[in-house]
Structure formats: C-alpha cells, structure tokens
Amino acid sequence: MxxxxxxxxxxxxxxxxxxxxxxxxxxxxxxxxxxxxxxxxxxxxxxxxxxxxxxxxxxxxxxxxxxxxxxxxxxxxxxxxxxxxxxxxxxxxxxxxPWFATQQRLTFARVGIVDPASVADYVAHGGYQGLRRALSMAPEAIVQGVLDSGLRGRGGAAFPTGIKWKTVLEQKTQQKYITCNADEGDSGTFSDRMLMEGDPLCLVEGMTIAGLAVGATQGYIYLRAEYPHAYRALNTAIAAAYQARYLGSDVLGSGKRFDLEVRLGAGAYVCGEETSMLESLEGKRGEVRVRPPLPAIKGLFGQPTIVNNVMTFASVPIILHQGAEFYKNFGMGRSRGTLPLQLAGNIKRGGLVERAFGVSLRELLYDYGGGSATGRPIRAVQVGGPLGAYIPASQFDVLIDYEALTNIGALLGHGGIVVFDDTVDMARMARYAMEFCAVESCGKCTPCRIGSTRGVEVIDRIVGGVESERNLQLLESLCETMLQGSLCGLGGMTPFPVQSAIKYFREDFRARTPPLKQAG
Amino acid sequence: MPPNESDTVRRLVEDMKDRPGPLIEILHSVQAALGYVPPDAVPILAEALNLSRAEVHGVVTFYHFFRDTPPGRHTVSLCRAEACQSMGADELAEHAKGRLGVDFHETTKDGTFSLEPVFCLGNCACSPAAMIDGRLYGRLTPDRFDALITERQSKTSGPKQ
Missing domain, CATH: 3.40.30.10 (Glutaredoxin)
Incomplete structure (x- = not known):
C-alpha cells in the first residue's frame, strides 16, 4: 500500500x-x-x-x-x-x-485542495485550461469573452472588467502592463490572501491571459507588506511557472512572452487605490493621481495598464475555460458570477464563503456564520471594509448584489463582512473611521487630510458633552465636505461608516465618561 | 551610520538601481539588512538614483512600514482594525502596552521589544491578531500574549548582541 x-x-x-x-x-x-x-x-x-x-x-x-x-x-x-x-x-x-456543500466555489475551486507550489497539481485540477484556450484565440475574442461574462472588478469599484481590457487593447503602444492590486487592506477581507497562498497559480494564469488579451508582456503583482506568507507562496509559484514554461519568453511554445514579478508595498492603505498603487509601483509616494487620464490609457510608467484586483484576475481562468455563458449564469441583476465573501470579526463560524450574487446577508451571518462568536445579539455589521457603511439588524435581509447594497446606502466593496455584537460603541467606531483616514490619508486633498483630524475632534466633543447637538450637525456637514471634495475613495468614502453610524445608532452619540481612546 | 552600514546601502543600491522604479524595492532591502532605514542612507540613495534628498525622504516617511530608528530585537505588531476591535483588540492593546511598558511606536528600554500598530493582517476570522517577527498569531488573549512575550524574553536574555 x-x-x-x-x-x-x-x-x-x-x-x-x-x-x-x-x-x-x-x-x-x-x-x-x-x-x-x-x-x-x-x-x-x-x-x-x-x-x-x-x-x-x-x-x-x-x-x-x-x-x-x-x-x-x-x-x-x-x-x-x-x-x-x-x-x-x-x-x-x-x-x-454543509458549510462547504452549499457553497458555489468557482474562484476558490482549488484553494485548500491543491498543493500551491505544484504546477502539476494545478494542471491536474483543471488549471491552465483557460490559458490553453486563450492561446488559440484572437486578443479581441478573449476580451469579448471577459466582457460577455459580465465580470466586474472585484476590488470594490465593480467596473466592468471587459471594458477596461478593451480600452487597453485599443491602445497602440509598444509597452503595456498588467498590474494586480493585491494591497488587500480592508479589515475583514482575506480572500486575496487565501487565494495567493492556496492557489497562487490561478492568479498567475489570470494575469497571463490578460497579457495575451491586450498585448502586454510584463505583469506586476503589488502585494502588501503585511502578507509575508503570500509573498513566499507567490514567488514559489512564479518560479515553478517559469520552470514549466507557463511564464517567460515563450509561453507554452506560443512564441508569446509574459513576465511576472511581485512588488511589495510598504504599509499604506491608500495604495489600494489604483492610481496611488501605480505611483507606488514606480517607487514613489503613493499619492493619488488625477483622472483622466485613465490608467488604461496612461498607467504604469505612462503606458496603458490594466489594474485589476486579485479576485478579478482569479475569475478569468474559469471564464476562459468554461465560457462566458457558464459564468454569467450565476448571479443576479447586473452582478454576475460568484463572490468570495469573508465572514470576520465577532462571528462564530468565520471564514470564506463563495456564493453566487443574490445570497442574503442574513443567510451569511446566521446560516453560515452561526451568529456572533460571543453568543450575544449582532448589532451591526460593516460590509466592504473601513470605508463601508454600518448596516443595522433591520437591514440584514439585503441581498449580496452591488446595486442592492448601494440602494440601502451601503457598499459591497471587496466582500468583507465584519460583525459586531451589542457591546459595540458606534460613536467609537465612527471616531475610528476618521482616525484611520487621518493616519492613512496621502495628503493630497484637504478635506481628507485635515477633515479627518477635525472629524476625530468633533466626535470627541460630542461624546465629551460639549454642545453635542451642534457638533453633531457640524460632523454631518464635515462628512458632506469630505464626500464632495476628495479625489479618491479614502476621503470620499470615510463619511459612509460615520454617517451610517449616526443614522442608525444615534443613541450612541451622547456625552459619556470616560472619553474615547485612540487606536494607535 | 557606521561604515559597514553605509557599505551595505551602497552595495544594495548598486545591485538594484537599474530596475524599473527601484526606490521602494531598495528601501525594503536596506530595512531587511539593517532593520531600519538610517537617515544617513537618504543622501546615498538620492545620489545613486539621481533623485533629490527631499524625494527620497518623502518616500521613506510616506510609508508606515519604513522606520528610521533601529527596532528592538523583536517587533510586535498588533492589529488595530475593525474586525480585531470587534473581538477585544482595544483591551489587548492596553494590556500589551502595560506588559511591555511602552506605547505604540516605542521600543522597550532594554531594546528587546518594539510595539507597532498595524491595520489589518488578513487574519480577520481569527481576531484579534498580531504579528511578531513575521509570525502571525490569531485569537489572542492577554494570557496568550504574555506567554509569547515571556518565551522571547527567556530566549533573548543575556547580553545584547
């Protein structure tokens, strides 16, 4: 035996x-x-x-x-x-x-199944079928396939991936780039990390297909420095892919080149914003660029560049392998395919749940999650990272769909769901949102750079009993200024958690002792 | 900066300066080799890369990960983000500060521990999380934290290297 x-x-x-x-x-x-x-x-x-x-x-x-x-x-x-x-x-x-049996794992089909370091194991589990198909197709047909699948950017902005790719394809320049945004900085998210550690070749394959689709020969994965395990796993997988000739000057004997390299970030949340990420990849301060021009036209080193999230690229191999129709048949409305959701924080059965769009938040929290870890009632959940709105229990029936969440003033973002029980102090969470923005602001836009610090002070006055009602109005006005006056999502969306906390948990914004503490 | 450190910086910049957009890559290498980016390294990097000192300084200070002072023998990074907060990260942080006798961004007097805040380690289903010298820990309690600290104290007791 x-x-x-x-x-x-x-x-x-x-x-x-x-x-x-x-x-x-x-x-x-x-x-x-x-x-x-x-x-x-x-x-x-x-x-x-x-x-x-x-x-x-x-x-x-x-x-x-x-x-x-x-x-x-x-x-x-x-x-x-x-x-x-x-x-x-x-x-x-x-x-x-049951927790696994009811999931619909397309992107995560191999994570936890295969040996992440082995090309042979990857291929044995359906890997590189998408690339093989792509190699037999014209670039326009690959882009059309991605467009037809309905895939939208999984980093949070939900922009149609195929349109982005088409724009880059149409640029007539010598050098184009494929860049992967692996700066997964949202609290409550870990799907990128899990895939990069558990099935890194899926990302490598997705980026290689993107290179073929738009005529780019160089790819960069911009990985956050907080992920040393993913860094090692990616580098091991990339070396193995070169060895097996899935990367390099002659991908699978096609005569086409694609090179791939991992670049480390250095602990700046704002570098998850695409133009800031490009600045950082160029070795500069991660300050946000003014758009236009779009990165698809002038991106990395001034060249046409695809910027997609890890989950977006990792969805591409199965779309090419099984076809756009197959992928499109999952989901609801304009949200097609599946989304790897992440149950985090105060949750009994936390982890990764991949389901087609259309599953309800309640099902995720209670059927998969089993309620809070502490056994206390769930009072609020934050969906979509530190810039996402807090959702109260009365709205847990909302469906996981980009438009459905937007309709209730929330956002889906990268699919992270952070759970809080009834001991949470929502004024403290609102203060934290402002404080985080102050720490992470790149400094370019005044409402973000200065407004966030003022936001912390105003919340301190509210809970300190200094003209609480007047300062609450001031806070709401400050949120409006940040929302309208910031170039990127950091300043422009920090108001979401603050406004939602005030709207749904106003009773927490009252004078109390002792005052709130700082995060770090 | 001691001469051996400036030699290291010069060697690293020489090795990597021709890569596209190399500055952050070089800073990572310098910090990996020396534990920090010495302020005296800034003019060396600026000259080799044909940048102004202000530009290099601007990059070093923009990123939280780069530090301009030597770290303690062990770096303890506590996650301060929402998921960890929902599981008691604030209380754990207070406990850690008390146990180590330092605040965030500080190093203990004996040079053993540096305490740093970090905003998400991607361990959000096992909150609260911390990273000590690149090792990730989840579901931390004050007792478990103390045990991890004691383990390292006993290993590093004796004269400073």
Missing amino acids: SAATVYVPRDASALSIGAGEVATAIAKESSARGIELKLVRNGSRGAFWLEPLVEVVVQTQRIAYGPVTVADVPSLFAADFLNGGAHPLCLGPTDAI
Whole structure:
C-alpha cells in the first residue's frame, strides 16, 4: 500500500492558530510509529472555525478532522485516522460538511485542495485550461469573452472588467502592463490572501491571459507588506511557472512572452487605490493621481495598464475555460458570477464563503456564520471594509448584489463582512473611521487630510458633552465636505461608516465618561 | 551610520538601481539588512538614483512600514482594525502596552521589544491578531500574549548582541 496523504494547511490564518505545530507533531508521530506518510501543506479550505483542519485521503475521498491541536495528534494515530478512523474530531468527508456543500466555489475551486507550489497539481485540477484556450484565440475574442461574462472588478469599484481590457487593447503602444492590486487592506477581507497562498497559480494564469488579451508582456503583482506568507507562496509559484514554461519568453511554445514579478508595498492603505498603487509601483509616494487620464490609457510608467484586483484576475481562468455563458449564469441583476465573501470579526463560524450574487446577508451571518462568536445579539455589521457603511439588524435581509447594497446606502466593496455584537460603541467606531483616514490619508486633498483630524475632534466633543447637538450637525456637514471634495475613495468614502453610524445608532452619540481612546 | 552600514546601502543600491522604479524595492532591502532605514542612507540613495534628498525622504516617511530608528530585537505588531476591535483588540492593546511598558511606536528600554500598530493582517476570522517577527498569531488573549512575550524574553536574555 502506498503512503497515506495528509493535508495540513500552510495558510497564514491556519498557522496563526497552530497548524504549523500540528504538521510538525504529525510528522514526528508518524516517524516514531514507523508509518510512512505524505504530508501536503495546502491552502485553507476557508472554514477557520475548524482550523487547524487536517485532511486524509481515504480511497479517493478527503476525510476531515478538526479543529486539531498538538495534544490530539497521538490519539488521532491511535484511532487510525490515516484510514479515516472514528475520532471525536472526525467531521466526515470534507465536501459533505454543509458549510462547504452549499457553497458555489468557482474562484476558490482549488484553494485548500491543491498543493500551491505544484504546477502539476494545478494542471491536474483543471488549471491552465483557460490559458490553453486563450492561446488559440484572437486578443479581441478573449476580451469579448471577459466582457460577455459580465465580470466586474472585484476590488470594490465593480467596473466592468471587459471594458477596461478593451480600452487597453485599443491602445497602440509598444509597452503595456498588467498590474494586480493585491494591497488587500480592508479589515475583514482575506480572500486575496487565501487565494495567493492556496492557489497562487490561478492568479498567475489570470494575469497571463490578460497579457495575451491586450498585448502586454510584463505583469506586476503589488502585494502588501503585511502578507509575508503570500509573498513566499507567490514567488514559489512564479518560479515553478517559469520552470514549466507557463511564464517567460515563450509561453507554452506560443512564441508569446509574459513576465511576472511581485512588488511589495510598504504599509499604506491608500495604495489600494489604483492610481496611488501605480505611483507606488514606480517607487514613489503613493499619492493619488488625477483622472483622466485613465490608467488604461496612461498607467504604469505612462503606458496603458490594466489594474485589476486579485479576485478579478482569479475569475478569468474559469471564464476562459468554461465560457462566458457558464459564468454569467450565476448571479443576479447586473452582478454576475460568484463572490468570495469573508465572514470576520465577532462571528462564530468565520471564514470564506463563495456564493453566487443574490445570497442574503442574513443567510451569511446566521446560516453560515452561526451568529456572533460571543453568543450575544449582532448589532451591526460593516460590509466592504473601513470605508463601508454600518448596516443595522433591520437591514440584514439585503441581498449580496452591488446595486442592492448601494440602494440601502451601503457598499459591497471587496466582500468583507465584519460583525459586531451589542457591546459595540458606534460613536467609537465612527471616531475610528476618521482616525484611520487621518493616519492613512496621502495628503493630497484637504478635506481628507485635515477633515479627518477635525472629524476625530468633533466626535470627541460630542461624546465629551460639549454642545453635542451642534457638533453633531457640524460632523454631518464635515462628512458632506469630505464626500464632495476628495479625489479618491479614502476621503470620499470615510463619511459612509460615520454617517451610517449616526443614522442608525444615534443613541450612541451622547456625552459619556470616560472619553474615547485612540487606536494607535 | 557606521561604515559597514553605509557599505551595505551602497552595495544594495548598486545591485538594484537599474530596475524599473527601484526606490521602494531598495528601501525594503536596506530595512531587511539593517532593520531600519538610517537617515544617513537618504543622501546615498538620492545620489545613486539621481533623485533629490527631499524625494527620497518623502518616500521613506510616506510609508508606515519604513522606520528610521533601529527596532528592538523583536517587533510586535498588533492589529488595530475593525474586525480585531470587534473581538477585544482595544483591551489587548492596553494590556500589551502595560506588559511591555511602552506605547505604540516605542521600543522597550532594554531594546528587546518594539510595539507597532498595524491595520489589518488578513487574519480577520481569527481576531484579534498580531504579528511578531513575521509570525502571525490569531485569537489572542492577554494570557496568550504574555506567554509569547515571556518565551522571547527567556530566549533573548543575556547580553545584547
């Protein structure tokens, strides 16, 4: 009999709660028992409430055990877990766990399944089928396919990807660039990180297809410095792709070139804004550029440039492989396909849930999430990162759809959902929004640079009992100024969490002692 | 800046200056090698890259990640963002400041720990999170935090290197 295969994630989140120690303990215990096994360090399946999640292959099925601690390892061996033996931590076949079984994983089809460092494993699980098809197509046809799929930018702006690509395709210049915005700085989001660690070749393939589509030979992944695990995983995958000739001067013998490199950011939230990211890629301060010109016309180093989020590029291989129709058949309204949502913060069953657009926020919070981690009522959720509105319980029936969220004054953003129980102080969260903006403002626009600091002071006066009602009016007026007078989303959207907090949780904006504390 | 440090800076800039848009890449390398970007490195970088000192200084100071003072032997970065706040990050931060006896952006007197705020580590389903010397930790409690600190104190006790 061949050696058993055991999967223990190397995903940063899984490592943060002990997956590395569990992997070491399994390796030690097996050698002490003289059992040969193949240990694969996969990405996470995304159920962080079950991590560290250990899987063994029994016949062709993966059986899950979790959450596993180092102390559990000897008893797992004693229970013959390598053959799927019964154990209190046994969860049965991974795919049959309802939390996974009801998901629609298109972008995340391979995350947690494959060995992220292996091109062969990627190909064995349907990888590079999209690129092979793209190589047989004219650039215009690739762009048309992406356009027909209805894919919209997953970074948050939801701009039709195909239109962006078409604009770059139409530019007649020697040099064009493909840039990936992997500056996933929104609190409550980790889908980019998970994919880059768990299935990095999917991103590599998506960017390579983009290069073929618009005639660009150089790609850059702009990765935030806070993601060292993703940095290593991407570089390993890129080296493997070069080795196997999926990257380089002659992609799969087609005679077409595509080179790819990872560039690290340096801890600036604003660099998630596309023009600021381009400045940073050029080695400069990440100050926002005035548009026009659009990056599609004058982007990196002044050349036509595609800027897309990790999730956008990672959706492209399956669109090319299965066809635009297949992808478009998921979703609702103008939001087509699936969205990897992230359940975060005070949630019992946190993690990654990929579903077609149209799932309700309530279903995510309660059916998948199981309510709050503390067991207390959920009072507010923030969707779409630090610039997203706070949504009260009365609106939890809203559907996950770009337009549906806009209609209730919220935004979907990058699909992060941060949950707060009824102990949350919403004036404090509003103050934090202003404070964060003050720390992260690039300084170009006055309403953002100065308004955010004034916002903190005004909220301090409100809760300090200094003319509270008058200062509340002043705060609302300040929000309006920032909203109208900022070039990018940082200053222009920081008012969203503040305004929504005032609108739905006005009772929190009252005088109290002691005053609010600073974040950092 | 000691001569060996300026030699390092010169070598790194020489190696990387011909890459497209190299300044941030070079700053990363300098900080990886020295632990910080010494203010004296600024004129060296400016001259080699044909930039003004103001431009280089502007970049160094724009990005939170770059520091102009040597860090402690261990850098403790606590996440301060919303998801972690929903799980008690504020209380953990207060505890950490008390335990280490420093505020954010400070280093303990014995040079062992630097405490830094960070805005999201992408560990939002396992909040609250922290990163210590590049290692990520999740679901932190004050007790667990103390254990991680004690572990490093015992490893680094004895004369400073």
